[in-house]
């Protein structure tokens with residue numbers, strides 16, 4: 001710490017000296033200034049033998065991105081500085097069970113690497129121009145500065161920095177509380193920073209153990225995910241972006257959203273729930289996707305409702321919504337009208353953005369589309385390479401029922417299982433409905449009561465399906481009969497015109513009904 005104090009004293013003295021020198025050289029002509037500069041630099045490097053490396057919070061040109069290095073350094077220093085810095089900021093993580101400390105701004109800490117001492121400082125600068133910011137810290141520029149003696153430059157740039165980044169990432173993974181992100185409408189974006197996505201802690205409890213589905217398919221999906229998440233080198237070797245697309249399709253209530261949660265819980269990934277109807281144009285979509293982090297699942301639910309095949313968004317408005325809108329005040333009405341302005345997100349835009357995400361973001365990402373109507377989707381959207389794995393989630397099978405029985409009722413077998421198996425084989429009931437029927441409704445519900453309730457519900461569904469099928473068959477029969485009658489009538493009319501009434505009467509007799517014409 002003594003050494004650190006000396007270094008900072010030296011640093012501030014050099015700062016003052018630089019300022020004085022800048023003022024001083026202004027009194028001389030330019031050619032003399034250049035001459036002075038040369039010798040002043042030599043003097044500075046002689047009396048101030050340190051190198052300074054700055055890591056800014058945001059990097060990139062027009063579309064600034066939060067720097068992963070900055071985040072890793074922040075975490076690493078938080079861990080280090082808890083022992084030495086005097087002022088720390090505390091964040092509570094993991095269900096309020098632990099506290100993560102970060103270095104406060106304008107605080108300094110030292111670190112040691114292979115016997116070499118380095119100095120870190122956290123800096124925050126305000127912009128020189130004044131403007132109103134939506135968020136208190138929005139315009140501040142934050143950075144970390146690493147200072148080290150020149151003679152250790154090589155060791156620091158070649159080994160120490162990567163050591164810090166790796167350790168920082170490890171600590172962050174340990175402390176990480178996963179998040180569920182939703183995209184904000186672009187009128188709420190206040191610049192390039194943190195407000196494209198809002199987030200809440202991701203706490204969905206679904207796992208592959210609680211997911212009711214065919215056991216083989218479940219195992220196949222789990223293996224596929226685990227293989228993907230550990231295949232960084234493999235993807236690099238075959239020259240493919242480390243990304244994977246899943247298409248989940250099936251009727252409502254078959255577990256598509258539950259499976260996404262199970263995927264996130266299995267891999268320990270964040271979830272970005274992308275609501276396409278809130279995105280106005282392709283460039284916005286691109287910026288949203290580029291702003292997602294590694295180890296994340298980007299989800300677009302009900303993709304068929306968000307985009308139609310020509311790329312125009314469906315506009316669904318109920319009568320009630322129309323009336324409600326009429327009663328709005330002028331300002332809200334204007335905002336709503338702006339929102340409604342024709343969307344320019346197109347199918348090709350979405351395809352380009354996905355391909356862009358695939359090629360421009362280095363880390364692992366999964367993208368998942370869900371739909372109830374797979375046949376409505378454009379083949380280009382779901383071709384392999386974009387959506388690598390197509391998974392159908394369908395009506396409840398016996399395997400799926402057994403998962404529910406185990407989880408909800410804690411039974412592996414029962415004398416009623418046979419009947420249930422037979423009924424499930426001939427009935428289409430969604431897992432959501434099976435789960436609802438199996439769930440005990442009161443403290444007095446025993447296993448048998450729940451199973452019997454399910455049997456009743458299955459019988460009821462079977463009967464309903466049977467009745468519906470019969471009704472449909474009757475309707476079809478009626479339709480066919482009417483069609484045949486119409487055809488005969490038309491033929492009769494023609495024959496009357498061509499051959500007179502006698503022949504037509506013959507035809508009517510042949511077809512077994514009388515014709516009033």
Ligand SMILES: Nc1ncnc2c1ncn2[C@@H]1O[C@H](COP(=O)(O)OP(=O)(O)OP(=O)(O)O)[C@@H](O)[C@H]1O
Nearest residue numbers: 210211212213251252253254255256257258431432
């Ligand atoms: N396969 C399943 N395994 C476990 N639970 C399920 C399954 N399918 C449905 N459920 C239960 O039913 C409810 C609805 O399921 P979920 O939201 O995953 O369906 P979905 O396929 O996404 O439906 P939608 O197409 O309407 O979005 C969930 O709360 C979940 O508990």
Ligand SMILES: [Mg+2]
Nearest residue numbers: 256257258301
């Ligand atoms: Mg869903």
